[in-house]
Amino acid sequence: MSGWTAAAAALLLCGVAPAACGAATGPVRRRVPAQNLTTTLLSLVILLLAQGYGRPAYTDPALVLAVLGPAGTLLYVRLLADQLAAHPPRPRSLLAVTALSYTAVPAVVLPLCVATGPGRAMVKLLVIGVLLVLGSRVAARAVTAAVSAGHGRTGPAEGMSDG
Amino acid sequence: MSSRLRLWVLAAGGLGVAVLFVLACFDLPAFGGLRHPYGDRAVHAALARHTANTVSSVNFDQRAFDTLGEESILFGSVVGTVVLLRQTRDEGRLPPEPATVAPPVRRYALIALPVTLLIGLYVIAHGQLSPGGGFQGGVVVATALHLLYIAVDYRALERIRPVGLYEVADAAGEAAYLLVGTAALVTGAAFLTNFLPYGTFNTLSSGGTVPLLNAAIGVEVACGVVVLLARFLDQAVEIESGDRDDEAEAGT
Amino acid sequence: MADDLPLLLGLLLVAAAGTAAVLVRDPVRQSFVLSLFGLALALVFLLLQAPDVALSQLAVGSALTPLMVLLSVRKVRRKARSERREEHE
Amino acid sequence: MSVLPYLIAGWLFLIGCYGLATSRNLIHAVGCLAVCQSSTYVLLLAIGYRDGGTAPVFSDIAPGSRPVVDPVVQALTLTDIVIGATVTALLLSLVIQVAKRHRTVDPDELSELRG
Numbered sequence: 001m002s003g004w005t006a007a008a009a010a011l012l013l014c015g016v017a018p019a020a021c022g023a024a025t026g027p028v029r030r031r032v033p034a035q036n037l038t039t040t041l042l043s044l045v046i047l048l049l050a051q052g053y054g055r056p057a058y059t060d061p062a063l064v065l066a067v068l069g070p071a072g073t074l075l076y077v078r079l080l081a082d083q084l085a086a087h088p089p090r091p092r093s094l095l096a097v098t099a100l101s102y103t104a105v106p107a108v109v110l111p112l113c114v115a116t117g118p119g120r121a122m123v124k125l126l127v128i129g130v131l132l133v134l135g136s137r138v139a140a141r142a143v144t145a146a147v148s149a150g151h152g153r154t155g156p157a158e159g160m161s162d163g
Numbered sequence: 164m165s166s167r168l169r170l171w172v173l174a175a176g177g178l179g180v181a182v183l184f185v186l187a188c189f190d191l192p193a194f195g196g197l198r199h200p201y202g203d204r205a206v207h208a209a210l211a212r213h214t215a216n217t218v219s220s221v222n223f224d225q226r227a228f229d230t231l232g233e234e235s236i237l238f239g240s241v242v243g244t245v246v247l248l249r250q251t252r253d254e255g256r257l258p259p260e261p262a263t264v265a266p267p268v269r270r271y272a273l274i275a276l277p278v279t280l281l282i283g284l285y286v287i288a289h290g291q292l293s294p295g296g297g298f299q300g301g302v303v304v305a306t307a308l309h310l311l312y313i314a315v316d317y318r319a320l321e322r323i324r325p326v327g328l329y330e331v332a333d334a335a336g337e338a339a340y341l342l343v344g345t346a347a348l349v350t351g352a353a354f355l356t357n358f359l360p361y362g363t364f365n366t367l368s369s370g371g372t373v374p375l376l377n378a379a380i381g382v383e384v385a386c387g388v389v390v391l392l393a394r395f396l397d398q399a400v401e402i403e404s405g406d407r408d409d410e411a412e413a414g415t
Numbered sequence: 416m417a418d419d420l421p422l423l424l425g426l427l428l429v430a431a432a433g434t435a436a437v438l439v440r441d442p443v444r445q446s447f448v449l450s451l452f453g454l455a456l457a458l459v460f461l462l463l464q465a466p467d468v469a470l471s472q473l474a475v476g477s478a479l480t481p482l483m484v485l486l487s488v489r490k491v492r493r494k495a496r497s498e499r500r501e502e503h504e
Numbered sequence: 505m506s507v508l509p510y511l512i513a514g515w516l517f518l519i520g521c522y523g524l525a526t527s528r529n530l531i532h533a534v535g536c537l538a539v540c541q542s543s544t545y546v547l548l549l550a551i552g553y554r555d556g557g558t559a560p561v562f563s564d565i566a567p568g569s570r571p572v573v574d575p576v577v578q579a580l581t582l583t584d585i586v587i588g589a590t591v592t593a594l595l596l597s598l599v600i601q602v603a604k605r606h607r608t609v610d611p612d613e614l615s616e617l618r619g
Contacts, residue, residue, distance in 0.1 A: 009421045012458075017428065020455070024435050024448050031447045039477065042454050046461060046469075049421070053464075057293045057564045060286065061461060061469045064303060065477065067279045071306060072450060072478040074268065074313045079485045080443070131278070138271035145265030166612070173525045177518050184517075188510040195506070195555035202552060202574030206560050209575070210567050217560035217572070218467045221579035233583045240587075240594040247597040286470065293563040294466035298586040302474035309482070365563060384586060388479065391593045398600060399486040399493075426512050429546065433516045433539045437523030442531040449535050456542055460581075463509075463549045464559045464573045471585040472545075479589055480538070487531055487596045491603040 004052035004115075007108075008045050015041040015104065029089035032076050033097045036139040039069025040101045040132050044108040047128065051112055056121045059128065066128045070135030077142045084143060085150020094140050101136035105129050213361035214370040215292045222296065223376040227355040230376075231340060234383060238337050241387040245330070248394035250402055259317040259400045272314030279307035287381035291370040297377045301384025308389060317400050326393045329386040336383025343375050425459040446484040450476060509550035516543035530599040530609040534592060541588050545581045552577035 019041055022034035043065045050058035077084065109129035113122050192198065209220035222230050250256065264272075283303030290296030312320045344355035352358050355372075362369035432452040439445045453476020460469040520540030527533035552574030558565070560572040603609050606617055 005418075005421060009424060012421060012424050012428075016458075017424075020428070020432070020451050024432070024439075024451055028443075031444075035447060035450065038451060038454060042458060045458065049461060053558060055466075055558060055561075055564060057559070057561050058461065058466050060294050061457065061466055061473055063282060064286065064299070064470055065457075065473050067275060067282055068303065068306060068473065068477040070271070071275070071279070071310055071313070072481060074272065074310075075478060075482050075485070076447075078262075078313055079482075079489065134271060134275075138268060141265060141267040141271075145268060149263055149265070169525065173522065177521060181514065181518060184514040185511065188507045188514070191507075191510060191551065193506045194509050194550055195553050197554060197571075199552065199554060199574040201576045202554075202560070202572070205575050206567075206572060209560075210562070215562040216467070217562070217575040218465075218578045218582060221575050222583060226576075226579065230583060233587050236587050237590050240590040243594045244590075244597045247594070247601050289563075292561075294470050294559070294561055296467065296582075298583055299467070299470040299474045302471075302479060302586060302589070306474070306478045309478075387590065391590060392479075392482065394597070395483055395486040395490075395593070399489045423508070426509055426546075429542075430512050430515055433542065434519050436539050437519050437536050440528065440532055442529055442535070445532055445535050449538065452539065452542070456545065459546065460549060463553050464557055465549050465552075465578045465581070466559050466561065468545070468549065468578050468582045468585065471582045475585055475589040480592060483593055483596055484531060484535065487600055490600050491531065491609055494603050494607070 002052045004048050008048035008052060011041060011045050011048065011104075011108070016045060027087055028080055028083045029087050030093070032073060032080070032084065032143055033089060033094055033140065035076065036069065036073040036136055037097050037101060039065055039072070040136050041104060043069065043128065043132055044104060047108060047112055047125065051115060056116075056124075059121075059124060063124065063128050063131075066131040066135060070139055073135075073139040074142055077139070077146050081146040081150060084146045088147040088150075089143060091144070094143060098136055098140045102133060105132045105136075210364075212357060212371060212373075213364045214373055215365045216290065216294065216296075218294075219291045219296050219373055219377065220370065223291075223373045223380075224357045224371070227344070227357075227372075227376060230380070231344065231355070234337060234340060234380060237384065237387055238333070241333060241390055244391050244394055248398050250397070254402050256401050257403050259321075261318065262316040264314060264316070269314050272310045276307055276310040276314065279310060280304060283307055283385070287377060288367065288374075290377040290381075291373045292365060292367070297380030297382075298384055301381045302388055304381070304385040305388035305392065309392060312396070317396060320396070324389065324393060326390060329389045329393070333383055333386035333390060336379050336381075336386060339379035339382070340376060343372055343379065347372075422459070422462045425455065425462045428455040429459050442484060442488045446481045446488075449484065450481045453477065453480065509553075510547060513543045513547035513550065516540070516546060528610050528612065530602060530611060531596065533611070534595045534599065537595070538588070538592060541584075545585065548577040548581050 019034050019038040023031050023038050043062045046062040109125055113125050116122050205221050206217050208225055209217040214220035283300045286295035287297055287300030347356040347358045350358045357371040359371040361371050432455045436448040436452045439448050453472055457469040457472040517540055520536050523536030524533050554573045557571045557573040560575040
């Protein structure tokens with residue numbers, strides 16, 4: 001097993017699995033940020049595996065996940081805005097999730113860039129990294145915005161408030 | 164049947180399946196085994212036809228007829244959903260409420276829309292080379308369009324999404340697949356034979372009819388998913404059952 | 416054995432996520448678990464050396480399926496809510 | 505490890521069936537059906553796996569340089585995932601219709617309605 005694959009397994013065990021647990025249990029306010037964190041970390045795991053198997057072609061799923069993961073999170077925020085506004089997540093935990101992805105993305109992408117060397121593959125890696133950072137940033141912002149919009153509103157206008 | 168009895172029947176059936184399945188597992192070729200007769204032949208055939216992505220070659224060349232069947236299931240379920248979720252006579256339409264979107268979210272979604280669209284098209288176009296193809300790329304393209312629903316609101320999405328056109332394009336994708344298959348008949352070969360020149364290995368134009376069929380599937384899947392989601396969004400956002408509390412708005 | 420470690424982890428993740436997806440009874444909560452299940456499946460497909468299939472699963476599982484489930488829930492609940500309002504009147 | 509992936513596939517199928525049979529909400533049942541469906545993907549891909557093999561995609565490796573896994577099962581699975589999503593959509597639209605006509609999505613209440 002190469003070092004890259006070992007790193008992927010470690011990230012899977014210590015990053016993706018706890019994040020997935022957070023997204024699978026608990027209230028909606030925890031699930032939405034945790035879901036976004038899971039997609040970000042899984043995308044990094046895929047990048048590590050691609051390097052470990054020596055197959056640049058395997059980065060395509062990571063690329064797709066880097067754009068569709070935040071899209072999924074934003075959909076959740078949009079459709080569950082009422083529940084998020086009713087029970088807003090703590091700003092500190094949101095900040096922690098964002099900080100975690102901010103550190104994890106460069107910590108994985110930059111060594112991969114060094115390993116691949118300059119070229120088309122490196123540009124692709126950097127694009128994925130930028131998309132991941134932007135995605136996790138906007139996910140946190142969207143949650144905050146949904147919460148403040150919900151407080152400004154008088155009643156649930158649209159959405160799925162639990163009856 | 165009482166629910167208790169039902170659970171017992173389920174338990175008996177599940178146990179039977181489990182026992183038989185486990186017994187069968189031990190008779191299956193061991194996981195990770197080295198004997199894959201079909202796989203080896205498929206790889207050989209794909210390389211002979213200059214298609215770098217063997218999976219695409221199997222889907223759109225060696226088993227193209229099977230994919231036609233799969234595509235028809237997709238087409239059928241899109242048509243079924245359209246029929247089931249149409250607006251009935253006793254339902255009225257409420258104009259969707261304009262949503263307020265936070266500026267950073269709007270900016271991100273408006274930037275991500277073309278990027279996602281581009282990635283989807285890349286996935287479709289490189290189907291015969293790298294992982295991807297019409298099925299995956301089509302879904303990505305369709306999802307990209309719905310970023311507009313996140314970025315602005317449902318009314319903006321409706322403006323760029325004439326559902327009728329997408330329905331026509333969906334059918335056109337299905338028809339294109341059939342036409343490419345029929346074109347093979349004109350050259351004297353069997354239905355859906357790969358009749359075009361195979362091209363240079365590992366270039367965009369390689370693989371003969373594979374890129375064409377890939378594109379046809381891409382169009383069909385993308386348009387089919389857009390139509391599907393349009394029906395669901397209509398139901399969830401716009402259509403109200405008019406015989407209840409929305410009599411006033413049911414005029415349209 | 417060490418070479419199979421990521422695959423083993425992925426398979427266990429899939430089994431756990433699948434079980435959770437069935438045991439979570441509320442459709443909204445289930446949609447979260449289903450999307451995680453899709454992610455875990457995509458990972459296992461990649462570990463089984465099937466990037467095409469992983470791509471397919473990611474495309475479908477990350478946004479499309481949860482969106483359809485959430486929209487259906489919204490429609491069904493809105494129905495129930497307008498009904499309840501009617502009963503109160 | 506030699507049968508574990510097969511067993512996981514079997515487990516997914518059984519747990520999905522259990523969920524289908526005990527579900528109190530049709531939308532939840534559709535999700536359980538998706539779990540059942542996924543078991544076939546895991547089983548098929550596990551059968552096509554080869555130790556030390558890599559994906560049968562030759563855009564970045566030379567053909568013949570490394571052993572590859574079975575592409576046929578991958579092709580079968582790949583199309584079915586997308587088809588499965590549209591079939592899920594069809595089922596969900598049936599659920600919406602049921603909710604419209606019978607004002608409930610609980611299968612038990614629905615069978616009571618039939619008498």
